[in-house]
Amino acid sequence: MLRQMPWLSCALFACAGTAIGADHKEAPLIAEDPSADIADIYAFVPADSPGNLVLVMTVNPFSAPTEGVNFRFSDNVRYRFEIDTDKNGVSDRTISATFDRASGTFDLNFPGSVNDFTGTVTQPTEEPEPNPAVINTGGNGITAFAGPRDDPFFFDFVGFSRFLAGTGSFSGADSFAGFNTSAIVIEAPLNAVTLGDTDFALWGATDRRRVTLRRGSRGQLERELGPWEQIERMGNPAVATALVSAPNKDFYNVGQPADDATDFAGDIVASLQSLGTNQENIDILASVAVPDTLKIDTTQSTAYPNGRKPADDVVDTLLFFIFNQTPVSDDVQMNDVPFSETFPYLAPPNQPS
Ligand SMILES: [Ca+2]
């Protein structure tokens, strides 16, 4: 299909000088910081618990199973889900996680702190079998998991790159197959997330603390922890990777969704125009991506772009609108390993044999 689209240009996926994914290594600065680099964000209503919401954040993209024990959450990163109940691009409620490697635990913080609790991290291992998933249970029916999982994203980006280079096309091979990520999965009653709003938006972000190391007046070594500073964010797959221009990708990551229309809509529209997307479909994609938040109406079934389930073929959905509602597929329709029907929903990590 893509061979018949000569107007397809390098604006999509190929010219960033970074790897290509949903949000994997999408910008120069965050690509150097894997444990804070969000690969994907998901939000969905689980089939067997319609009053609940599941939130997923994956980091450490392209974790190789043979080096599994080196891919962990950082003690110096705060992992955030921002909940935007009135969909104006300004956060109204925050759910965050911070990690303590020495104790192997993570602290989950909920709005108003009433549901805060500490969980145990599922540790990576290089044994042939992964460690069993530790499912942590807090008050108010909240469950949480943090640890290695198979990367739930699927896409033939190699085929796409070869097509753009004029040397090949889609082969149906999932470029993310066999790689892991570090995943945070939280399932909570909707009232613990939104105070009862059923139609809202959300995004993920990571912060690092500014750390000052110095020698004190008596010659002692001192370490001072400064404020948290946002270094990464993600709402929809492929927006930062594909539609924000290369010079603006780092700026996008430190920005706020409320500013997206001012700061990045021009970039996004120009990228789509260069791909031949017409105004009708630019308007549809802009309603999804500007501001770059994941919208979800929990009274409707989850299917991207109404929320996002791990199984949703988001690449094909985006290609459909980018190419003016022409069905286009990378021929990868599902993840390389089955998802679980039950918490934590993502597949266990790939292990070295
Ligand atoms: Ca990222």
Ligand SMILES: [Ca+2]
């Ligand atoms: Ca808001």
Ligand SMILES: [Ca+2]
């Ligand atoms: Ca996978």
Ligand SMILES: [Ca+2]
């Ligand atoms: Ca696909």
